[in-house]
Amino acid sequence: MSQTNASNQKYFLPRAGLEPLVRILRQRGYTVLAPTRRDEIISLAPVESADQIARGVHDHQDGGRYRLTQADPEIMFEYVLGADSPKRYLFPPELPLVELRVRGNRFVPTSQPPAIAQYAFLGIRACELAAIKVQDRVFGHAGQDTLCADAAEYYRRTRRQALVIAVNCTRPGGTCFCASMGTGPAATEGFDLSLTELRDGFLLTVGSQAGAALCAELEIRAPTSTEEGLAEMKLAAARSHMQRHLDTRGLKERLEQTIDDPNWERVAARCLSCGNCTMVCPTCFCFTVSDSSGLTDGVYGRTRRWESCFSHQFSYVAGSGPVRSTIAARYRHWLRHKLCTWWDQFGVSGCVGCGRCITWCPVGIDLTEEASRLGRHVPGAGVVPIPKAGGTKEALP
Amino acid sequence: MIHHVADMDHRPPPGMGGWMPVEATIVNIQQENFNTRTFTLRFVDESLCESYRFEPGQFNMLFVPGVGEAAISISSSPYQIGAMDHTIRMVGAVTRGIDRIGVGGVVGVRGPFGRGWPLNKLAGKDVIILGGGIGLAPLRPLIHWLLRHREQCRRVVLLYGCRSPEDRLYAAELEAWSGRSDLDVLVTVDNADEHWTGPVGVVTNLLQRIKVNADQTVVFVCGPRVLNRVAAWNFLQLHVPPAQVYVSLERNMNCGFGRCGHCQYGKHFVCRDGPVFCFADIADIFAKEEI
Ligand SMILES: Cc1cc2nc3c(=O)[nH]c(=O)nc-3n(C[C@H](O)[C@H](O)[C@H](O)COP(=O)(O)OP(=O)(O)OC[C@H]3O[C@@H](n4cnc5c(N)ncnc54)[C@H](O)[C@@H]3O)c2cc1C
Ligand code: SF4
């Protein structure tokens, strides 16, 4: 993924041009990851042909709800995100780190460092690019932190080799609020190519040298001014059709004052502490390295797995138990981390507004709602009522 | 504002920055009390023995193959080159695993991690060191450092509390320190036996026995969570400025270098920004529960 917007040159790519694109990428050694329809959800998975990319479906997302329905079979990308994000590939749920044998007083590595795949992300969205940018900071790709740099080597190397062909969202999902977070619905940076879907093809924007090089092999033509105008209109419409909002003005500062907020107890009464929100969140980075021993072969493994701050053992301290023993404390930690302390740690918001944590929460807890309620408590005035989703800016002081 | 300026900033040496722990032989085990022993480790790699340095208050991740890792403070003098001590209380899988390995066996080490005691904040000050139980372990390198640089500060007071006389860590060393004129040592126990002639009660009670020259004092605290809180509170009540009170905190740790997220404490990663914190930097959350 190139950092620079090489040209922002625009072209028209007919829909039939996707197949050659996938073929070229594969010829160049990329594993092409694209949205596919699997188990009735959209899932980011390797594809060998553009035919395998999900098309002709609409998604319907709401708190605790995800459905696909049939739509115009010609149209490809009128759905948004499933549970997966590029995180699954750049920061895999399970990664063997080292394997070793004990030989006398030496630990002898018996494994090579994990192989680095060359990924081409096709059809990922603006909020995903924003999430990758957040993880770049977390994993030090952007060079902020050199302490134990080789520990994040897998991320950095995978990331460096990855290619991004983004798709701009023309039909926002029911739980999206990227417009509030300034991350979407159109990708403005961090892609090699981006596509905006029109009636019979795509308006293609070049975002990097690598993208420009790809274009040279594609069947493209200059776009008409109508096509460019249409694409812009579609994106403007998407922005205004977004149903959820989060007022980010002063949000971090407001959340700083919320440790004793009574609303944590309120949300804890619903939260199951299942950790789904952290698993689907494209920026959550917590992990546990656990050790195993092959009972017969004498090989000891160290494996990194995603971890959730909602788990009981996450903050467990021998002798005194988990530091965050209540669900209220865990939800408080999660939400404050995403929207408040992430800023202190990494200089950005930990939330990009993708809405996944809302969709995949089994009880439909909505962080935009929760966040807008927090820090508004006036002592003695009771708990502030739930503002209507989407109306937060007007409804609250 | 970060009040802590590490004057040494020790990071893992080259080759120790990844997930592969480095081998160290257990060369000695010293029984401290019924469930705590001090393990002296020596890197198998001789050049590492020479080059490895740490700040008092830093810790290592100690590794038992197939079992796991535990964050353990380095408890020996920073001037002791070649071998280093870890004083370990046997509480679970890894700590007991280290114990089972025994003298001559090998454990893995990653580190040193974290930021230690602020050695550059002591000049011309009275220093009060308050430890409880196993909390004396990360304070021991500090005491050794202070005894080497004794001229830098004025009075140095060590207040230490533990359950019973048999529970004292470094008992012989405590005796030796008590005999020194440049160090005031006060030890208290919760439960005395017939031989005990010293004070009985919680360690913070010892504050009544010393004169605290509040604004000229720097305080270092390490103990169980409750003790940390009570001690910090007592010092603040004695008008020691918050910027001069330092506490070493304990959290669950998995990576040791600010990536796994386990040790988060508000905006801080305890493994990286701590474990030693200036009270002024955590004043907003220190008294809160379940952060
Ligand atoms: C900075 C720091 C310094 C420490 N210094 C010492 C010391 O000098 N001596 C000593 O005896 N103990 C020390 N501890 C506590 C020690 O890390 C735990 O007692 C130890 O991790 C328990 O591991 P276990 O596998 O034996 O216990 P189990 O109960 O089996 O723990 C399982 C896992 O939980 C995690 N865990 C449990 N308790 C803790 C904990 N308190 N801190 C971090 N992770 C934990 C570890 O990942 C551990 O592998 C220190 C802790 C920290 C954070
Ligand atoms: S917190 Fe929720 S909405 Fe924000 S990035 Fe994570 S999953 Fe998406």
Ligand code: SF4
């Ligand atoms: S919200 Fe929880 S799981 Fe996600 S990064 Fe923060 S601490 Fe880790």
Ligand code: FES
């Ligand atoms: S122990 Fe992993 S972030 Fe602190």
